[in-house]
Amino acid sequence: MTSNTKPFSKVFALLSDLLGDSFGPDNWTSEARGIVEGLTPFEGDSLGDFTYDDHDGSLTKTWYEGDPEALEAWAGRSPTYHIEVKSTAGTAQEPFQMSRHQLDIVSIPCYCRYNGEILIDPLGFESC
Numbered sequence: 600m601t602s603n604t605k606p607f608s609k610v611f612a613l614l615s616d617l618l619g620d621s622f623g624p625d626n627w628t629s630e631a632r633g634i635v636e637g638l639t640p641f642e643g644d645s646l647g648d649f650t651y652d653d654h655d656g657s658l659t660k661t662w663y664e665g666d667p668e669a670l671e672a673w674a675g676r677s678p679t680y681h682i683e684v685k686s687t688a689g690t691a692q693e694p695f696q697m698s699r700h701q702l703d704i705v706s707i708p709c710y711c712r713y714n715g716e717i718l719i720d721p722l723g724f725e726s727c
Contacts, residue, residue: 606686607631607648614649614682618657626651629684646704647681 607629614622624638629648633640653659654677663669683701687693 606684608635610649610682610684614651614658617661618651621655621657622651645681648684649680649682651680651682653678653680 607627611627614626624632626649627638628641628643628645628650630641631648632638651658656673656677658680659673659676659678660670663673681704685695685697687695
């Protein structure tokens with residue numbers, strides 16, 4: 600494994616452990632998947648390095664643990680998560696790179712709404 604794939608492999612392992620059989624190589628939706636021995640390259644368009652349809656709510660429960668209002672807002676819903684992995688060579692306080700396209704994807708209003716109701720406002724835009 601190269602140092603370029605290490606962060607992706609760690610996130611893949613973490614999500615695999617957390618989500619069990621509902622998460623696997625097909626959820627790895629970035630070019631980095633093809634660099635890892637034993638995995639086939641990803642082909643197609645993707646909004647994140649990992650994509651997960653949370654049909655049973657397990658990732659949502661983990662994401663919003665300790666926030667009963669958010670859990671209630673998501674109850675009975677099945678969000679699709681598009682997870683982008685960012686890393687630096689430095690500490691956690693070190694800035695990371697994000698393209699304008701990635702920022703635009705994060706700030707698309709439909710990613711913050713469900714049937715017109717604001718569920719999350721990830722970057723504090725209040726325009727979701």
